[in-house]
Amino acid sequence: MPERFMLSSISNDLLSPEMLGYWSDESLREVPDDSGIYCVFRAAADPETHEMEVQQLLYVGEHRNVRYGLQHHPDREKWRAFLQPGEELWYSMGLSGHANRERLSAAMIHAHKPRFNGDSEYLDRYPFPETTVHIYGKKHKLQSIFTVEPRP
Template identity: 90%
Template sequence: MSERFMLSSISNDLLSPEMLGYWNDASLRDVPDDSGIYCVFRAATDPETNVMEVQQLLYVGEHRNVRYALQHHPDNEKWRTYLQPGEELWYSMGLCGHANRERLAAAMIYAHKPRCNAASEYLDHYPFPETTVHIYGKKHKLQSIFTVEHRP
């Protein structure tokens, strides 16, 4: 096997999204309308710093237009049931083209097991080839680097 082919194969199994910013409901219109994955978090004020921070990953999804998906998601009210008084939903996204979007979202769901993805087929099943994910950017409460093996 040539070195060029080996490098190409390795790069096909590595997905490396940059998680962009955090948005709340008031700034949701600023989420890019690009293809990618998105994360929904519970955010609360840290009692020591008095600063609003990400507390828990609630949901991972994917869509060709992340802003649209977040603004019109049918589970929005369900996500809110996990909030305590004074808490907010915060959103993050990682750009990802159509070819790898479902694979990346499946890896994220399989590795993180968000509570609002309880009905997802990817909680205990990963039908894609072994995939290593390297997340960078705004990644609080997300594993930075992980590998998910094929689980039929």
């Protein structure tokens, strides 16, 4: 696997995923079937350019097979029901091995507090060691660099 697609962990405290994507429902079958985290966004046309753009982070999840996790997520209909006419769901993902996948997902949820992660234990709690996340790639509406401290 090319190095640019790997989740690099420079130290135990720094996770640096490249966010790949964006994919719509029509291109969901093109999402890699690798282990990682994923973000679900609301996309809408920019009023000036009329180009579809990411507007809001709706959900952060993780799965050993991101494509499968997205295609079979039980909340897909809830996400769709939230959209206004002309809006779409867009997806991005960052590759992450099993060892860091839950920690990275928890950090993303804790820092971003997405609308549809309302039942997540990680909104107000972060049971992992202090973690700095540096996101690069397709990162619209995501904090580029942030640190999450343990909160039992």
